[in-house]
Amino acid sequence: MSFEVTATPEAAERESAHAATPVKIGERPPWMSPALWAEYRRAMQALVTEDDQPVDNLFSAKQQALLVDALYTSWAHPTEGKRFLAVANVGVFSGLYDQPVVPDCLLSVGVEPVQELWIEEGRSYFTWVYNKPPDLVVEIVSNQKGGELERKAERYARIGVRYYVVYDPPRAVMTEPLRVMANVVGRWQEQASGWLAELGLGVTLWEGMYEGIRTTWLRWCDEAGQILLIGRELAELERQRAAAERQRAERLAAKLRELGIDPEQFS
Secondary structure, X not given: OEEEOOOOHHHHHXXXXXXXXXXXXXXXXXXXXXXXXXXHHHHHHHOOOOOOOOOOOHHHHHHHHHHHHHHHHHOOEOOOEOOEEEEEOOOEEXXXXXXXXXXXXXXXXXXXXXXXXXXXXXXXXXXXXXXXXXXXXXXXXXXXXXXXXXXHHHHHHHHOOOEEEEEOOOOOOOOOOEEEEXXXXXXXXXXXXXXXXXXXXXXXXXXXXXXXXXXXXXEEEOOOOOEXXXXXXXXXXXXXXXXXXXXXXXHHHHHHHHOOOOHHHHX
């Protein structure tokens, strides 16, 4: 399944005009005149990167946190390793004078996070700062007003996002709960599985408990379908492994004592 989201040539040119050359944070690029640099700084300072509006709902907030946590805890890109940025509910700006689009979660591989988080360039995802669009965006549908399969889908394709994941727990806009799509020459093409080959990462639905709520969550997974653990899950797994090893050692010590052997001599 696929649907056309190709932008007009004029729109595509406008989207990419500011992303062609990376901007070094805080310094005027050599190709930019002082007057143009001053205009750029004024435009950056005028951008609204935070509007103080809450996220859609409690589920969306928890789902966003779950996705970001698992990536930083358990995932590394096959070639870029830990060089990636994963954030939730942060605006993506593809042009200095264009309105941002705000995915529930985004992943950009092969980039270094901006360290100066309180200057304008560090507040949102600017494609001309990171010199690329996000590789993947996730949208969590909560109602029929978000435009996830229309307005947002067209915008993400125009920007150049490679993978688009839409999770619709209430079935508000889709008959199925999960749709995974790849950008193929300007067309979103639905994939048969949740494996994102170019990223070495997959998505799956998982029934379980997270922060006191048992429901179906969107999770990252490996190619075999094993979910990527978040920090507390990994800590619990290590605790269980340590407890099992301690019990094994205690059983062995007891067996040695039954045989008249002091286990302390082996310590």
